[in-house]
Amino acid sequence: MFKTTVNSTLIIAPIAAGLVCGVLDGLAAILITLAFGGSIPRMFQGIARAAIGPGAFEGGMKTVLLGASLHFAIAFGAAIVYFILSRFLPILLDQALLFGVIYGIAVHLFMQFVVIPLSSIGPRPFAPKSFFAVLMAHVIVVGPSIALTLRRFLK
Numbered sequence: 001m002f003k004t005t006v007n008s009t010l011i012i013a014p015i016a017a018g019l020v021c022g023v024l025d026g027l028a029a030i031l032i033t034l035a036f037g038g039s040i041p042r043m044f045q046g047i048a049r050a051a052i053g054p055g056a057f058e059g060g061m062k063t064v065l066l067g068a069s070l071h072f073a074i075a076f077g078a079a080i081v082y083f084i085l086s087r088f089l090p091i092l093l094d095q096a097l098l099f100g101v102i103y104g105i106a107v108h109l110f111m112q113f114v115v116i117p118l119s120s121i122g123p124r125p126f127a128p129k130s131f132f133a134v135l136m137a138h139v140i141v142v143g144p145s146i147a148l149t150l151r152r153f154l155k
Helices: 008-035 040-052 054-058 061-088 096-118 128-154
Strands: none
Touching (some): 008 061, 008 128, 040 054, 054 061, 096 128
16 A cells, blocks of 8 residues: 655645635625625625525525635635645745735636626626725735735745
8 A cells, every 4th residue: 555645734724724814804894894884694695695596685594604604615715726826836925925915806806707797696786885895805815814824834
């Protein structure tokens, strides 16, 4: 039998990056939601709506928890993508803050113009205030938290 070992850091790093991103982005989303006069449960139900449609707003705590779970699944997915890319492009870790900001922009654009339109939410009208508020959260929180956390574990 062949004996293989996996460096546990290669498993822990993307998990930690996804967790840090999910928590910080969740807090940013809560602040943005409250600033726009929304409610926190409805925000998470809005995320659940992407998977199950408008009925998410009538699902109570079940769909709030589904939305929170999906929020973290997206954060882990974004962290895993950056992790994989960083294995081929070490500059993503060497210049983590710069490329984290760029990655935050890329994640936001991908979510807004690919994921959401293809989800049960479907295409929606462009709303500049919320678009730029969420973009800033991705630039300040999402991309950098992933890149800097991965650099911390992998460098």
